[in-house]
Amino acid sequence: IKSQLPEGVVLVAVSKTKPTSAILEAYRAGQRVFGENKVQEMVQKWEELPKDIQWHMIGHLQRNKVKYIAPFVSLIHGVDSLKLLKEIDRQAKAIGRTIPCLLQLHIAQEETKFGLDPGELGALLESPEFRAMEHVQIMGLMGMATHTGDKTRIRKEFEYLKGQFDTLKKTRPKISILSMGMSSDYPLAVEAGSTMVRIGSDIFGNREPIHQ
Numbered sequence: 001i002k003s004q005l006p007e008g009v010v011l012v013a014v015s016k017t018k019p020t021s022a023i024l025e026a027y028r029a030g031q032r033v034f035g036e037n038k039v040q041e042m043v044q045k046w047e048e049l050p051k052d053i054q055w056h057m058i059g060h061l062q063r064n065k066v067k068y069i070a071p072f073v074s075l076i077h078g079v080d081s082l083k084l085l086k087e088i089d090r091q092a093k094a095i096g097r098t099i100p101c102l103l104q105l106h107i108a109q110e111e112t113k114f115g116l117d118p119g120e121l122g123a124l125l126e127s128p129e130f131r132a133m134e135h136v137q138i139m140g141l142m143g144m145a146t147h148t149g150d151k152t153r154i155r156k157e158f159e160y161l162k163g164q165f166d167t168l169k170k171t172r173p174k175i176s177i178l179s180m181g182m183s184s185d186y187p188l189a190v191e192a193g194s195t196m197v198r199i200g201s202d203i204f205g206n207r208e209p210i211h212q
């Protein structure tokens with residue numbers, strides 16, 4: 001998969017539900033960035049595996065669990081509220097680090113997908129609370145397209161997210177990461193300007209449905 005990605009597009013190997021042996025195999029092949037969506041699972045794997053692995057939290061993160069990953073997480077993808085960001089800032093401050101985060105925008109048709117709408121995104125970034133935060137760094141945006149076979153729709157959603165990303169970049173020079181694309185749709189995401197893809201099943205094989 002890495003060889004199919006243009007230079008500059010980061011591959012996050014989504015290892016959720018997979019055993020450490022599978023992660024080690026990818027690690028030995030040179031992969032260093034892994035994505036998990038459950039706090040407990042990520043902490044356990046971080047403890048057991050080589051310390052130069054960069055762990056990305058890609059799932060919906062509960063506020064009361066931020067403290068467990070704050071010491072080591074490299075990037076939190078799915079931040080979709082000021083409250084969550086506040087807690088990340090608080091925990092990062094407590095241990096003296098700054099945690100890189102992505103804000104998740106809602107781009108899909110499904111109601112179930114988490115994320116901010118552009119109005120909420122603007123309000124968050126303009127809020128005095130956000131401006132006062134010194135221990136989170138917003139690096140960019142993340143989004144998930146509708147789960148559909150309709151490529152035109154998926155492409156539109158990714159292009160929409162890219163547009164939001166470009167707008168944001170104009171006024172915020174630190175914005176550099178656009179996390180979009182998974183196994184089923186990453187070629188479309190890359191075409192639309194993704195800088196980071198999150199790929200699980202195409203690397204590790206299918207997960208048991210119950211874990212998805």
Ligand SMILES: *Cc1c(COP(=O)(O)O)cnc(C)c1O
Pocket residue numbers: 014016037058059144181182183184198199200201202
């Ligand atoms: C599981 C997951 C992925 C990877 O999905 P695959 O279809 O296995 O590539 C990507 N992003 C998020 C947020 C996920 O939860």
